[in-house]
Amino acid sequence: MSFPKTIAIIMDGNGRWAKAKGLPRTAGHKQGADTIRTVALHANKIGVEKLILYAFSTENWKRPEEEVSYLCKLPGIFFNRFIKDLMINNIRVTFVGELERFPAETQKVILKAVNQTKENTGLELCIAINYGSRREILLAVQKYTQDVLEQKRANDLTEEEFAQYLMVPEEIDLLIRTSGELRISNFLLWQIAYSELIFTPVAWPDFDEKALDDCICKFASRDRRFGGLTS
Template identity: 75%
Template sequence: MQVPETVAIIMDGNGRWAKKQGLPRTAGHKKGADQIRTIALEANRLHIKKLILYAFSTENWKRPEDEISYLCKLPGIFFSKFIKELMENNIRVTFAGELERFPKETQKVIRKAVNQTERNTGLELCIAINYGSRREIVLAIREYTRQVLEQERANDLSEEDFSSYLFVPENVDLLIRTSGEERISNFLLWQIAYAELIFTPVAWPDFDEAKLDECLRLYSERDRRFGGV
């Protein structure tokens, strides 16, 4: 089976999953966080190079304050529970987005996980947090423009050069969205230009190893021509 190098997942459906179980939305987010560990370990086993997970978008600040407060605590809960296992499995943690809007403790937890795992050489587990693709592109343009105006580089931007200014410089091979919605939601708009897209009705808390393997099987059956014949 052909395995993609870079996989991105929009982890959707935590709240709806919780509602069906008669539980508060926070319970769905907690179960969803546990699935990050499950899917990261499986992706690592399959030798996927990079897994990018959409954990918190720039639009998620519109949610109720109590839910946002819990989501800000979730990285601490997750890494205190699973950082040892990530280290044992040689998984490296990175993040994409603007951490500065989060509470200092949330920033500290995430940066500690990044520093603790930076020498690992297995799967790169990239958490997209306070991430929005339009914002990412605007920031990239601003930085490129600054460098040109300050004569740090020539005005000769290529597509490859532009990618280097983004939070996520890699092209995405496969984008999966869980829970039945069929939209991109401002996620990796530049990077998914030639990605294969799979939309599954399975909510993220129920998206297990078998579901990931099925998505990878579907991916391996597709003919990726990149505009050719």
């Protein structure tokens, strides 16, 4: 049975979930943070190696100021509530994205969580925050070009070497998007070249252990040929 070592999730539907219940959008984001804990603990339990969650895109700055302000506070709310759970369950926190645009307090909270969990050896819980894949690729090209100009390396880059210039060097086995939208939304464009894609109608606040298991079962049922033929 095929099992995904690396899973990426576009956590979509917090706002629509809240609206359907007559609640403010921030209530959806708060419930979505609780879902992160649920899904991370379960992913760790079943043996997923890396879970990448799309928490805040480079485009999310266009949202209403009140919502953006709350999203900036959300890491503090999440880690204050759940850092003990992450430590007890041996989960390591990392992040990708350009963190420096966030308020100093948000940066401090995230970096503290990374430092507190850096010795853990279980699931890597990677938070993509102020992340955009086109921006990631552009920065990687700039860094590679600079290395060539400074004669640190020859102009002979392979695909495998280019991946090491990216914020996320691994290929993704399974990409999940919740809440029914059928878009990638500028997330891990290089890394999902051969990923299995699953779009579920379940909104992120309602996504639970069973929902993750269902996605993994669908993944296991697929024949991953990577451009080749079935033997």
